[in-house]
Amino acid sequence: MIYGVGTDLVDVIRIRKIIEKWGDRFIxxxxxxxxIDYxxxxxxxxxxxxxxxAAKESFLKSLGIGLGMRVxxxxxxxxxxxxxxPFLKLHNRAEEMLREAGVTxxxxxxxxxxxxxxxxxxLEK
Ligand SMILES: CC(C)(COP(=O)(O)OP(=O)(O)OC[C@H]1O[C@@H](n2cnc3c(N)ncnc32)[C@H](O)[C@@H]1OP(=O)(O)O)[C@@H](O)C(=O)NCCC(=O)NCCS
Structure with missing residues (x-):
């Protein structure tokens, strides 16, 4: 069954400005x-x-959490x-939260x- 769904739309110019301002620190x-290589x-x-x-924020939404909330x-x-x-590879807390939720x-x-x-x-369960 479907456990969660998340979507996000990102303004490319906004990301460009963040990268111009913060460079490698943001990246x-x-x-x-x-x-980064890709x-x-x-x-x-x-x-x-x-x-x-957008994919990272969509994943957080699919879990029902937001930016700055542990992951x-x-x-x-x-x-x-x-x-x-594309596919998502989850690590640390992101992977643990999926496991705890029983996402398959x-x-x-x-x-x-x-x-x-x-x-x-x-997310499927
Ligand atoms: C999948 C495909 C339809 C994407 O369409 P598009 O309108 O050009 O591009 P979009 O902006 O909608 O999507 C781009 C995203 O599609 C995803 N994508 C690429 N190939 C994909 C595939 N085979 N299956 C699913 N998603 C794919 C990627 O995530 C890509 O973004 P990224 O490079 O930042 O990761 C197109 O790349 C395709 O037909 N690929 C399969 C055939 C192929 O490999 N052709 C190579 C050139 S001949």
Missing amino acids: GRVYSHDE CQKKAFPTIHFAARF GLKDIELINNEQGS AVHVSLTHTRNYASAVVI
């Missing part, structure tokens, strides 16, 4: 090494950083498989344009 606090290899990295931010954004990692299809599968999908990035996350 290092929010994204894993693999996420985004930086793209023609427009900020779009992909924004999409990952660090870096513990919610978005990986792409060889076909480009996590689904994520991303979409983006030059200006907006969006994600949806569905």
